[in-house]
Amino acid sequence: MMKKKTTRTFKIGREKIARGERKKFQLEVAALYDYTALNIPIEVIRGKEDGPVMFISAAIHGDEINGVEILKRLLQKPVLNKIKGTLIAIPVVNIFGFNHKSRYLPDRRDLNRSFPGNAKGSLASRLAHIFMKEIVSKCTHGIDLHTGALHRTNLPQIRAFLDDPETDELAKGFGVPVVINSKLRDGSLREAARQKKVRTLLFEGGEALRFDEEVIKAGLKGCLSVMRNIGMLPKLKSMKAPARSPKVFVADQSFWVRASHSGSFRGIKKVGDWVKANETLAVISDLFGCEPYEVKSDYEGIIIGMSTIPLVNKGDAMFHIAAFKNHNRVRKAIEIYDETIY
Numbered sequence: 001m002m003k004k005k006t007t008r009t010f011k012i013g014r015e016k017i018a019r020g021e022r023k024k025f026q027l028e029v030a031a032l033y034d035y036t037a038l039n040i041p042i043e044v045i046r047g048k049e050d051g052p053v054m055f056i057s058a059a060i061h062g063d064e065i066n067g068v069e070i071l072k073r074l075l076q077k078p079v080l081n082k083i084k085g086t087l088i089a090i091p092v093v094n095i096f097g098f099n100h101k102s103r104y105l106p107d108r109r110d111l112n113r114s115f116p117g118n119a120k121g122s123l124a125s126r127l128a129h130i131f132m133k134e135i136v137s138k139c140t141h142g143i144d145l146h147t148g149a150l151h152r153t154n155l156p157q158i159r160a161f162l163d164d165p166e167t168d169e170l171a172k173g174f175g176v177p178v179v180i181n182s183k184l185r186d187g188s189l190r191e192a193a194r195q196k197k198v199r200t201l202l203f204e205g206g207e208a209l210r211f212d213e214e215v216i217k218a219g220l221k222g223c224l225s226v227m228r229n230i231g232m233l234p235k236l237k238s239m240k241a242p243a244r245s246p247k248v249f250v251a252d253q254s255f256w257v258r259a260s261h262s263g264s265f266r267g268i269k270k271v272g273d274w275v276k277a278n279e280t281l282a283v284i285s286d287l288f289g290c291e292p293y294e295v296k297s298d299y300e301g302i303i304i305g306m307s308t309i310p311l312v313n314k315g316d317a318m319f320h321i322a323a324f325k326n327h328n329r330v331r332k333a334i335e336i337y338d339e340t341i342y
Contacts (some may be wrong), residue, residue, distance in 0.1 A: 010046060010086060012134050017086070020048040027134060029127050032106065038096055038123075040131070043075060043089045051085025052230045055135050056223060058090065058145040060112050060189060062097015062104070063208040067145025070219040077224070085232050088135055094127075101209055103150065113185075115192035128192075136193050141170070141230060142200035143223055144189050147215070148207050151309040154320075155271045155302075155334075156205035156218040161190065162250065167199045172248045173229040174201060174222040177333040178304060179250045180322065201226070207308055217341045249330045251322035254304065259284060259312040261293045266310070269319070272338075273303050274331040281319050284312065299323055302330050 010017045013027045026039040056074070058067025071091040074080075080087065092098045094111050105111060109124035117128030136142065148154040159182035160171040171179050182202070184191040193200040203222060205215035227233045259265070265282040269275055275297045285292040295318060305320030312318060324330045 010044070010138070012042065012044065012088070012138070015044075017044045017046045019046055021046050027130065029130055030123060032096075038127075040090060040095065040127075041092055042135075043091075045075075045080055045083055045087045045089070047083040047085055047232075049084045051083070052141055052232050053086045053088070053139045054141040054143070054227065054230070054232060055088040055090060055139050056143045056145065057093050057135075057189070059092040059094055059098050060144065061110070061146065061149075061208070062092070062094040062100065062102050063150060064103075064145075064147040065098070065209060066147045066206045066212055066215050066219065067203070068092060068098075069211055069216050070145055070223065073216070073220050074223055079224075079233055082234055083227075083232055087227075087232065088139065090135065093131065103208070110187075112189055113187035115187055115189050116195065117192075128189075131189075132192055132196070136189075136198055137196055139193075139198050141226070142189075142193055142198055143226060144200060144202045145219060146202060146204050147210075147212075148204065148305055150208045151307060152305060152317075153207040153212075153271055153308050154204045154305040156203070156215050157304055158222070159190075159202040159204060160200075161194060164194075164199070167201070170199055170226060170229070171201055173226055174203070175225045175248070176203075176218055176222060177247065177249060177330065177337045178302065178322065179248055180254060180304075181250055181252075204305075214338070214341055218337075221341070247329070247333045249324050249326075249333060251304075251324055254301075254320060254322040255299065256317045257281060257295060257297055257319040257321060259295065259314055259316045259318055262313045263287075263293075264310050265295065265312055265318070267306070269303055269306075271303050271306055272334050274301070274327050275303060275321065276300050295319075297321060300327055302327060302334070 114124040114128040118125045157178040159180045162168040162181040206212035263284045265284040282295045301321040301323040
């Protein structure tokens with residue numbers, strides 16, 4: 001694992017956090033035209049002993065709120081009193097989008113395409129710059145919590161740059177059955193963090209503007225698992241392993257099935273289902289229920305995301321399917337994982 005950062009003084013913005021201290025504060029970003037402050041709420045928990053420095057962030061897209069609840073529950077865990085190193089919790093990065101139930105900032109820019117940012121750039125670029133300077137650059141590890149976009153839901157999954165061995169180990173240690181080897185995207189927090197040599201995972205699960213209990217439990221369990229694996233929290237006491245423990249599978253590739261007709265559709269398959277090539281996923285029909293058209297999968301795989309709104313235009317993305325070498329084993333792992341979460 002990455003060498004631990006050791007420092008006597010830990011500072012974010014104007015705030016200093018001493019060893020053994022826990023502090024909540026607002027990181028100043030900007031003011032809107034009516035002088036409403038656009039700040040980032042932060043809680044820092046610093047252990048008495050040195051160790052990794054990890055950020056966990058949520059709501060970079062303001063309408064993706066499962067991560068907000070994950071962090072809320074994580075911060076109530078008594079085990080954080082035993083932390084080694086430093087945890088930086090940012091429950092809402094994009095506070096403007098969060099308050100307006102919107103994905104974007106006031107300038108309509110996507111914050112997760114604005115990193116590493118620029119101190120003299122757009123509002124999104126300035127926020128990204130401050131986040132990188134004051135938080136990411138001081139960390140060894142990071143977890144960024146996301147959900148599907150509006151009217152789309154995702155199976156709980158980790159996306160990471162698995163070509164890096166240490167990131168690969170972190171991703172598999174999170175504990176969800178499905179891991180996507182996701183190439184880095186320009187402007188994303190993950191890419192900017194990689195440039196700073198900060199190993200970062202992206203957790204996806206659920207739908208925008210909705211709490212999903214299964215997703216929240218999966219994300220909470222995964223964050224705690226990663227913190228234990230890198231030595232921030234004590235390992236769980238050794239217990240007899242369960243007879244059936246979920247395994248982790250890495251997707252070779254993923255693809256979207258798109259609507260080739262316009263209309264409303266009736267879904268036949270759901271997120272987490274294993275589908276064969278040429279298997280029917282949904283049926284699209286017109287306003288009178290006539291001329292039904294079967295939407296079929298081109299390949300075999302597991303549905304990791306899908307549209308939740310039954311109205312489609314020709315070309316709209318409907319089902320996101322990940323391909324694995326052994327689909328039956330993945331399906332079984334997802335079933336076992338669902339049982340352990342509930």
